[in-house]
Amino acid sequence: MEFLSYLISGISLGSVYAIIALGYTMVYGIAKMLNFAHGDVIMVGGYISFCAMNYLGLPSIVAVLLAMAVCTVLGVVIEGLAYKPLRSAPSLAVLITAIGVSYFLQNAAQLIWSAAPKVYSPVVAGSLSLLNGQLTIPYVSLLTVVVCLVIMAGLTLFTSQSKLGKAMRACSEDKNAAQLMGINVNATISTTFAIGSALAAIAGVLLCSFNGTLMPTTGSMPGIKAFTAAVFGGIGSIPGAFLGGLLLGIIESMAKAYISTNLANTIGFAVLIVVLLVRPAGLLGKYVPEKV
Amino acid sequence: MAKQFQRGKMVPVPSRAIVPERDVDKSPILECRYLGIEFGGLKAVSDFNLTIGRTEIAGLIGPNGAGKTTVFNLLTKVYQPTHGTILLDGRDTHGMTTAQVNRAGIARTFQNIRLFSNMSVLENITVAMNSQMKYSMLSGIFRLPSFWKEERVAKERALELLSIFDMQHLADHKAGSLPYGAQRRLEIIRALATNPSLLLLDEPAAGMNPSETAELMENIVKIRDTFQIAVMLIEHDMNLVMNICEGICVLNFGQVIAKGTPEEIQSNPTVIEAYLGKKKEG
Amino acid sequence: MKKLTIKRTTRTDFITYLGVIVAFLIMMFLRDQGVLNRSLTGQLVPICCYISMAISLNLTVGILGELSLGHAGFMSVGAFSGIITAMSLQSTIPYTPLRLAVAMVVGAIFAAIAGIIVGVPVLRLRGDYLAIVTLAFGEIIKDLINCLLVGYDSNGLHMALNLTGSKSITDLNLQPDGIAIIKGAQGATGTTTIASFTAGFVLVMITLVIVLNLVRSRTGRAVMAIRDNRIAAESVGINVTKYKLIAFVTSAALAGAAGALYGLNFSSLQATKFNFNTSILVLVFVVLGGLGNIWGSVIAATVLTILPEALRGFDDYRMLIYAIVLILVMLATNNSQAKALLGRIIPKRKGAETNG
Numbered sequence: 001m002e003f004l005s006y007l008i009s010g011i012s013l014g015s016v017y018a019i020i021a022l023g024y025t026m027v028y029g030i031a032k033m034l035n036f037a038h039g040d041v042i043m044v045g046g047y048i049s050f051c052a053m054n055y056l057g058l059p060s061i062v063a064v065l066l067a068m069a070v071c072t073v074l075g076v077v078i079e080g081l082a083y084k085p086l087r088s089a090p091s092l093a094v095l096i097t098a099i100g101v102s103y104f105l106q107n108a109a110q111l112i113w114s115a116a117p118k119v120y121s122p123v124v125a126g127s128l129s130l131l132n133g134q135l136t137i138p139y140v141s142l143l144t145v146v147v148c149l150v151i152m153a154g155l156t157l158f159t160s161q162s163k164l165g166k167a168m169r170a171c172s173e174d175k176n177a178a179q180l181m182g183i184n185v186n187a188t189i190s191t192t193f194a195i196g197s198a199l200a201a202i203a204g205v206l207l208c209s210f211n212g213t214l215m216p217t218t219g220s221m222p223g224i225k226a227f228t229a230a231v232f233g234g235i236g237s238i239p240g241a242f243l244g245g246l247l248l249g250i251i252e253s254m255a256k257a258y259i260s261t262n263l264a265n266t267i268g269f270a271v272l273i274v275v276l277l278v279r280p281a282g283l284l285g286k287y288v289p290e291k292v
Numbered sequence: 293m294a295k296q297f298q299r300g301k302m303v304p305v306p307s308r309a310i311v312p313e314r315d316v317d318k319s320p321i322l323e324c325r326y327l328g329i330e331f332g333g334l335k336a337v338s339d340f341n342l343t344i345g346r347t348e349i350a351g352l353i354g355p356n357g358a359g360k361t362t363v364f365n366l367l368t369k370v371y372q373p374t375h376g377t378i379l380l381d382g383r384d385t386h387g388m389t390t391a392q393v394n395r396a397g398i399a400r401t402f403q404n405i406r407l408f409s410n411m412s413v414l415e416n417i418t419v420a421m422n423s424q425m426k427y428s429m430l431s432g433i434f435r436l437p438s439f440w441k442e443e444r445v446a447k448e449r450a451l452e453l454l455s456i457f458d459m460q461h462l463a464d465h466k467a468g469s470l471p472y473g474a475q476r477r478l479e480i481i482r483a484l485a486t487n488p489s490l491l492l493l494d495e496p497a498a499g500m501n502p503s504e505t506a507e508l509m510e511n512i513v514k515i516r517d518t519f520q521i522a523v524m525l526i527e528h529d530m531n532l533v534m535n536i537c538e539g540i541c542v543l544n545f546g547q548v549i550a551k552g553t554p555e556e557i558q559s560n561p562t563v564i565e566a567y568l569g570k571k572k573e574g
Numbered sequence: 575m576k577k578l579t580i581k582r583t584t585r586t587d588f589i590t591y592l593g594v595i596v597a598f599l600i601m602m603f604l605r606d607q608g609v610l611n612r613s614l615t616g617q618l619v620p621i622c623c624y625i626s627m628a629i630s631l632n633l634t635v636g637i638l639g640e641l642s643l644g645h646a647g648f649m650s651v652g653a654f655s656g657i658i659t660a661m662s663l664q665s666t667i668p669y670t671p672l673r674l675a676v677a678m679v680v681g682a683i684f685a686a687i688a689g690i691i692v693g694v695p696v697l698r699l700r701g702d703y704l705a706i707v708t709l710a711f712g713e714i715i716k717d718l719i720n721c722l723l724v725g726y727d728s729n730g731l732h733m734a735l736n737l738t739g740s741k742s743i744t745d746l747n748l749q750p751d752g753i754a755i756i757k758g759a760q761g762a763t764g765t766t767t768i769a770s771f772t773a774g775f776v777l778v779m780i781t782l783v784i785v786l787n788l789v790r791s792r793t794g795r796a797v798m799a800i801r802d803n804r805i806a807a808e809s810v811g812i813n814v815t816k817y818k819l820i821a822f823v824t825s826a827a828l829a830g831a832a833g834a835l836y837g838l839n840f841s842s843l844q845a846t847k848f849n850f851n852t853s854i855l856v857l858v859f860v861v862l863g864g865l866g867n868i869w870g871s872v873i874a875a876t877v878l879t880i881l882p883e884a885l886r887g888f889d890d891y892r893m894l895i896y897a898i899v900l901i902l903v904m905l906a907t908n909n910s911q912a913k914a915l916l917g918r919i920i921p922k923r924k925g926a927e928t929n930g
Contacts, residue, residue, distance in 0.1 A: 272706075276703060419795040425792050
């Protein structure tokens with residue numbers, strides 16, 4: 001029974017990672033950059049929803065939508081101001097800029113909302129009691145899993161069926177060729193950032209509901225871990241990000257329960273390293289050798 | 293082979309005593325037997341048999357996509373062959389890495405130039421002498437006498453090699469900033485600096501004008517004569533191939549369709565059909 | 575033309591050495607005159623450590639061309655092994671400078687070992703995959719040290735790993751004369767601070783000599799060849815794995831020595847100090863100083879360590895300003911339009927420096 005509840009908590013945490021990883025993988029796939037500010041967009045999403053619920057007294061669903069709207073705008077603005085001018089710059093320059101944006105968001109959040117942690121009450125209260133109360137599953141956990149599945153299915157459909165989704169895939173393969181085929185590359189990249197940031201907002205709400213707290217650095221570690229999860233599953237692959245996130249969440253939860261509380265992160269990272277050594281492109285990624 | 297660092301001077305030419313008199317048939321430097329590679333069931337090259345003499349200039353021709361560069365990649369172990377054997381100077385290169393094959397005596401250039409573009413011309417050449425230099429990392433850090441001695445010899449030899457193409461004055465330029473033709477020539481020099489016994493040139497005349505090509509032809513022959521090595525080249529310029537190659541091998545769809553002297557190849561109907569297309573231009 | 579250019583690299587090296595020596599002498603003079611304020615005096619040793627960190631990371635990122643996001647991990651290994659060494663040898667080697675030197679060497683050796691352990695698997699990966707795995711290793715090293723309990727008594731060293739959070743320093747069963755050196759998440763406390771500015775200066779000089787001479791030797795050339803074109807490097811007989819590992823491990827060892835000095839500069843130090851942000855901090859020095867540009871790293875590390883101190887007056891806005899400056903500098907130096915604008919204001923320098 002203990003095992004089951006750890007598993008459920010792992011799946012729920014993993015679903016949060018998966019949602020973040022989905023956003024990460026889309027942005028990486030198209031912009032080919034490690035967007036270290038992604039985790040901080042999550043944090044902003046958390047704060048916006050927190051303020052909407054606690055200060056404005058809005059219902060949770062409105063708060064979530066508001067957070068998504070703000071994060072979408074934020075994502076597009078960040079892309080337009082900081083990343084777009086560097087489209088042809090070396091990747092390291094873009095990386096450092098992303099880190100600059102990350103610092104900026106964290107410190108701005110600290111100035112606005114202070115560094116002290118806020119108590120975040122879950123968007124959905126209560127929990128489901130099973131087997132005579134031996135097993136309790138918070139409704140938020142269930143919601144997280146459902147949301148994650150819906151997003152995954154939606155994104156898969158979107159990228160394979162819609163015109164915009166196809167344009168995204170074309171851009172991620174070859175920007176110049178896509179441009180020659182009449183695809184507006186800049187608009188496509190902006191849209192990708194918008195979607196990724198909206199997902200980050202949802203992830204932010206769910207992550208804070210899961211953790212129960214919120215502070216300016218809330219997003220950074222989950223951001224890094226979600227990126228790990230995306231790499232784990234095979235970066236650029238939507239099912240890969242989902243699988244990677246889920247596995248990472250379960251591994252972390254199990255490691256915490258049965259091996260060591262202090263080394264839960266370490267074990268997750270160690271599994272990533274082993275996976276990458278065996279499959280250099282991740283679980284579901286495709287390894288493309290360099291052409292001579 | 294005299295690959296050692298002797299008398300404080302790196303010997304660019306294996307001495308005449310070691311290299312026998314020119315004998316194309318009896319002492320091959322390279323022998324490929326049933327060489328082949330499959331990419332997921334697709335046979336890119338199959339049953340490739342070829343023998344190259346010690347000081348032969350051999351040509352590898354064929355239409356685009358015939359698998360010519362793949363043969364080079366197999367010989368240099370960029371791809372590991374799935375079938376067949378490669379004997380270099382009688383030694384099986386099975387299981388060797390690209391770097392080991394190079395140290396064993398095969399050097400190459402690339403179709404799309406691959407220079408160390410952020411390094412100077414001189415450095416591009418001396419880096420190729422790395423496996424012939426012996427001083428340790430610590431000698432390098434503490435600048436011990438062996439460092440100075442070997443560096444001086446390497447530099448002298450690099451300038452000597454540059455003089456083949458009259459490029460000494462470019463020694464301190466950044467390799468990436470050289471004009472296209474000079475980059476191609478530098479790649480050949482870099483390959484030579486590794487002291488090869490077989491030099492593979494992948495489309496050396498690509499993008500060159502007729503007078504540059506003529507000069508290149510002279511230089512390839514000159515290289516063979518001075519260094520007494522075998523040269524194998526992929527080239528689309530038939531004038532170059534027919535004029536300097538002693539043996540020619542024609543590939544189509546990954547298979548050898550003809551082998552022989554330039555005269556034989558020129559009159560071979562299979563080649564004319566496969567390579568030049570059906571008689572249209574007369 | 576030829577001789578002039580060859581002299582240029584030697585001259586750049588010479589100026590770098592000279593600059594560091596002069597800066598050291600000036601700082602020593604100012605400190606002895608009491609001109610420097612306390613916060614700046616306290617920064618002297620950390621600046622030296624960060625310079626060393628930046629130079630060594632430049633070896634991996636600029637010269638080898640592989641992005642490492644876990645450099646602080648090696649600093650951490652060096653810091654804690656250095657602290658353990660120095661604390662354990664207190665009575666054996668009473669002469670402080672020698673004890674410091676031994677601690678730094680031990681720190682370098684342990685960091686080098688960590689470098690081999692990390693490098694062998696990691697260097698097979700490429701690009702961003704390598705970056706993310708070095709990041710993972712950095713976090714793993716941090717977490718492991720965070721669990722570490724180390725004490726020293728007449729019976730020698732005692733060590734334990736606090737995996738579940740249930741152990742404490744008492745579980746080491748130290749003799750009454752024993753000292754607790756590292757206390758898990760609390761880190762190293764009560765360390766005798768033996769680091770000195772002179773030692774920092776020596777560290778920077780040694781790092782400079784090693785990296786600059788390495789780069790100008792056949793080893794460095796092989797490493798740069800791998801950076802510029804891996805396949806071509808293999809085709810001229812360079813053992814890619816070997817040279818990648820040499821560069822990576824040298825870089826780790828130098829970071830370890832810097833870490834040991836850093837650790838022995840503070841009486842209390844936690845493993846979380848060497849987290850991802852510290853790795854990034856050093857990476858920023860390297861990128862702003864210029865990839866492969868050693869003296870650039872020296873200057874960037876110095877300026878960017880002092881800058882946040884200088885911004886102390888702005889207090890809360892300090893890091894915000896830092897972030898904005900960072901973004902603007904990256905935009906200004908890498909955007910083609912901004913570059914063109916800068917080019918019109920500042921006359922273009924003749925001839926780009928290569929690997930200076």
